[in-house]
Amino acid sequence: MRMARALAIGSKxxxxxxxxxxxxxxVRAVRxxxxxxxxxxxxxALQAGMETGAAVVAGLSAGPGxxxxxxxxxxxxxxxxxxxxxxxxxxxxxxxxxxRYAFSEVFPGGMPGLPVGGEGTAALAVAARRDDLVARExxxxxxxxxxxxLDHEGLALWSGLPSGDxxxxxxxxxxxxxxxxxxxxxxxxYWSSHQLPGIDLESIMRVVRLQRRSVAKGVFxxxxxxxxxxxxxxxxxxxxxxxxxxxxxxxxxxxxxxxFLARMLAQRALLPGSWQxxxxxxxxxxxxxxxRVRRRMVVNLVVxxxxxxxxxxxxxxxxxxxxxxxxxMDRAIDAAVMRVTGYPVVARGRDAVLIAERExxxxxxxxxxxxxxxxxxxxxxxxAEAAAQAQIEIxxxxxxxxxxxxEIRVEAGAPAVARMRQMLExxxxxxxxxxxxxEQRVVLQGERGLE
Amino acid sequence: MTRMxxxxxxxxxxxxxxxxxxxxxxxxxxxxxxxxxxxxxxxxVVLDRLVVMERESLGLxxxxxxxxxxxxxxxxxxxxxxxxxxxxxxxxxxxxxxxxRIHKAEISxxxxxxxxxxxxxxxxxxxxLRLSRLEMDVGAAGRVTGAxxxxxxxxx
Numbered sequence: 001m002r003m004a005r006a007l008a009i010g011s012k013x014x015x016x017x018x019x020x021x022x023x024x025x026x027v028r029a030v031r032x033x034x035x036x037x038x039x040x041x042x043x044x045a046l047q048a049g050m051e052t053g054a055a056v057v058a059g060l061s062a063g064p065g066x067x068x069x070x071x072x073x074x075x076x077x078x079x080x081x082x083x084x085x086x087x088x089x090x091x092x093x094x095x096x097x098x099x100r101y102a103f104s105e106v107f108p109g110g111m112p113g114l115p116v117g118g119e120g121t122a123a124l125a126v127a128a129r130r131d132d133l134v135a136r137e138x139x140x141x142x143x144x145x146x147x148x149x150l151d152h153e154g155l156a157l158w159s160g161l162p163s164g165d166x167x168x169x170x171x172x173x174x175x176x177x178x179x180x181x182x183x184x185x186x187x188x189x190y191w192s193s194h195q196l197p198g199i200d201l202e203s204i205m206r207v208v209r210l211q212r213r214s215v216a217k218g219v220f221x222x223x224x225x226x227x228x229x230x231x232x233x234x235x236x237x238x239x240x241x242x243x244x245x246x247x248x249x250x251x252x253x254x255x256x257x258x259x260f261l262a263r264m265l266a267q268r269a270l271l272p273g274s275w276q277x278x279x280x281x282x283x284x285x286x287x288x289x290x291x292r293v294r295r296r297m298v299v300n301l302v303v304x305x306x307x308x309x310x311x312x313x314x315x316x317x318x319x320x321x322x323x324x325x326x327x328x329m330d331r332a333i334d335a336a337v338m339r340v341t342g343y344p345v346v347a348r349g350r351d352a353v354l355i356a357e358r359e360x361x362x363x364x365x366x367x368x369x370x371x372x373x374x375x376x377x378x379x380x381x382x383x384a385e386a387a388a389q390a391q392i393e394i395x396x397x398x399x400x401x402x403x404x405x406x407e408i409r410v411e412a413g414a415p416a417v418a419r420m421r422q423m424l425e426x427x428x429x430x431x432x433x434x435x436x437x438x439e440q441r442v443v444l445q446g447e448r449g450l451e
Numbered sequence: 452m453t454r455m456x457x458x459x460x461x462x463x464x465x466x467x468x469x470x471x472x473x474x475x476x477x478x479x480x481x482x483x484x485x486x487x488x489x490x491x492x493x494x495x496v497v498l499d500r501l502v503v504m505e506r507e508s509l510g511l512x513x514x515x516x517x518x519x520x521x522x523x524x525x526x527x528x529x530x531x532x533x534x535x536x537x538x539x540x541x542x543x544x545x546x547x548x549x550x551x552r553i554h555k556a557e558i559s560x561x562x563x564x565x566x567x568x569x570x571x572x573x574x575x576x577x578x579x580l581r582l583s584r585l586e587m588d589v590g591a592a593g594r595v596t597g598a599x600x601x602x603x604x605x606x607x
Contacts, residue, residue, distance in 0.1 A: 297463055304466035308473040315477045315484075322487040329494040336501035340508045342547045353497050360504050366546060366553045367511050369583035369602050370518055376582035377572040384565055394565065397597075399585040 016266035029266030062193035064132035101127035113189035154193025175231035230254025
C-alpha cells in the first residue's frame with residue numbers, strides 16, 4: 001500500500017485533541033526524524049500553543065465521518081478514479097455536493113483482505129457532511145480550542161494497529177467513558193468504523209458478526225478474530241473480563257492508555273502513513289496547514305517569486321543595456337564607414353570595414369602622386385636631360401609613384417650607366433640594376449618613399 | 452478538493468518551477484549575453500580600426516584641400532588637355548573622396564623624338580595638375596610613343 005503524506009504539511013509539531021463527552025485529552029507531538037515525540041498537555045497549554053501558531057488536529061468520530069469501500073468494474077485505475085464520485089454518491093444518504101470527500105489509492109479487485117469482491121478495482125472513500133464538520137468544529141471550539149483540521153478517528157485508530165497479521169480479522173475497540181469506537185479490518189486492510197453508544201460487548205459482537213457475514217459475501221466469516229483494546233482503562237478491563245473465553249494471544253492492549261488515539265492523530269499529522277486522507281479539513285476549505293507553516297510558506301512563496309522577478313529583471317536589464325550598447329556601436333561604425341567612404345554603405349560589420357579599407361586604399365593610391373616630392377614631369381625632364389648629357393639612349397621610361405623604371409642601351413658604357421644611377425639615387429630612389437647583354441640593354445629599377 | 456486544501460504547497464511548487472524556469476532562462480540569456488559581450492569587443496576593435504582609417508582619410512582630405520580646384524578651373528584643365536597634342540585623350544570616371552573628386556585623364560603621345568614628347572608637358576604648365584604616370588618607349592628610329600596620366604582634384 002502506498003504511503004500518503006503527512007496531513008499537517010510542513011509542520012514540525014502539532015497539538016492533537018481527543019475530545020468527546022466526558023473526555024478531553026490533548027497531546028503535543030514533535031517530529032523527530034521518522035518518528036514523533038509526544039507528551040500529554042492540558043487545554044490551557046494547547047491554547048497557549050495555538051497563540052504561537054502551532055497546528056491543531058482533532059478527531060472526527062465514525063458517525064459523521066463516513067468510510068465506504070467502492071468497487072468499480074474497471075481494470076484501469078485512472079478510469080476507475082473518474083467514476084468513484086458517482087459510486088460514492090449512490091452510497092451516501094446525503095447529496096455529494098454537501099460533503100467533503102476523498103478516495104484512497106485504487107486497489108486491484110482481487111487483492112487479499114478487501115471487503116469488496118469482484119473483479120475490476122476498489123477504493124476506500126472517506127466523506128463527511130459539511131454541516132457535521134462545522135458542528136464538530138463548533139463543539140471543539142466550545143472548549144476554547146480551534147482545530148485547524150479534523151482527522152477520521154477510525155482511520156487514526158487503524159493506523160495504530162500493532163501488527164497486521166494477514167490471516168486474522170482485527171477488531172479494534174476504543175473505549176470512552178460514554179461511547180465505544182469499533183474498527184474492523186482484515187490483515188492490514190481497513191474495513192469499517194462503528195461508533196456505538198456506551199460499552200456493551202453484545203453490541204460489539206453484533207457488529208462483528210454482521211460484518212463477517214456480509215462483507216465479501218461471507219468469505220471472511222470463519223476468519224479468526226484478534227482483539228485490540230484501548231482507551232479508558234476501567235472500561236478496557238471490564239471488556240477484557242467479558243471476553244473471558246478469548247485466549248490471551250488473541251488480545252492486544254493498545255499502548256499509551258487513553259492517549260493512544262490522540263497520539264495517533266498527532267502521528268498522522270506529522271508523518272506519512274497509510275489510510276491518510278486530506279478531505280476533512282476545516283469547513284471553510286482552508287489548507288491543512290498550521291498558521292505557522294502557512295506563514296512560513298507564504299514567506300517562501302514571496303521569496304521564491306521575488307528571486308524569480310529579481311533574477312529575470314536583472315538579466316533583462318543587463319541584456320537591454322548590452323543590446324543598446326551594440327546598437328550605438330553599430331551606428332558609430334556606420335557613421336565612421338560613411339565618413340571614410342564618402343557614401344552610405346549597406347553592408348554591416350566586417351564587410352563594411354573591408355569596403356572602407358578598399359575605398360581608403362584606392363584614395364591613397366590616387367593621392368600618392370600628391371605625396372610625391374616634386375613634380376613627376378620635372379623628374380622626367382631631369383632624367384631626359386641627364387641621359388642626353390651622358391650620351392645615353394633611353395629605350396623605355398616608366399614613372400609611376402613610387403616606382404621608376406629606366407631602360408637604356410648598353411653601348412653607353414659603364415661610366416655613363418653609373419652617372420645615370422648616381423643621378424637617380426640623388427633623386428632619392430633605391431635602385432637595382434639588371435643587365436641583359438644579349439639584348440644590349442640595362443634596366444635600372446627602383447622605388448622612392450612617399451612624403 | 453484535495454488539491455484545494457493543499458493549495459499552498461501547490462503554489463510553492465509553482466513558484467519553485469517558476470524560479471527554475473527563470474534560472475534556466477537566465478542561464479540561456481547569460482550565454483546570449485556572453486555572445487553579445489563578444490560582439491561588443493569585436494565592434495570596439497572595428498571602431499578602433501575605423502578611427503585610424505578616419506585619421507588617414509582626414510590626412511588625405513587636408514592634402515586634397517591644397518590641390519583642389521573649383522568647377523571653373525576644371526573646365527580650363529579639360530580645355531588645356533585637349534590642346535596638349537596627344538593622339539588620344541581619355542577621361543576616367545571621377546572617384547569621390549570625401550568632399551573632393553579625383554579626376555584622371557590619359558594622353559597617348561606619338562612624337563618624333565623625346566624632346567618633342569616632353570614638350571607636350573609644357574602645355575600644362577601653370578595648371579594645378581599632377582602627372583601621375585608616365586610611360587614612354589623609344590623606337591629604333593628614335594620615335595617616342597607613350598602615355599601620360601594626369602590627375603587633378605575637384606572641390607565639390
